[in-house]
Amino acid sequence: MITEEIKQLIIDALDLEDITVEDIEDEAPLFNEGLGLDSIDALELGMALKKKYNLQMGPDSDENKKYFYSVKTLADFIESQKQ
Numbered sequence: 001m002i003t004e005e006i007k008q009l010i011i012d013a014l015d016l017e018d019i020t021v022e023d024i025e026d027e028a029p030l031f032n033e034g035l036g037l038d039s040i041d042a043l044e045l046g047m048a049l050k051k052k053y054n055l056q057m058g059p060d061s062d063e064n065k066k067y068f069y070s071v072k073t074l075a076d077f078i079e080s081q082k083q
Contacts, residue, residue, distance in 0.1 A: 002075045013048035026072045053078050
């Protein structure tokens with residue numbers, strides 16, 4: 001399932017040693033109060049996602065923030081890019 005792939009990619013790309021796929025909720029925010037990622041993590045994650053899924057992301061940071069809100073929003077974005 002794509003959400004599981006994304007969770008594993010987050011763990012691998014960001015070297016989150018104490019986190020498992022089961023620890024990351026699909027709907028939980030990735031930043032701030034959720035998983036607690038920061039802007040550097042966002043850049044690294046964005047590069048890893050682009051590489052793995054060949055994503056095209058625009059320069060609109062507000063739009064990108066919507067995509068990166070949670071694992072579910074990332075999965076929806078990736079699915080929309082595949083079409």
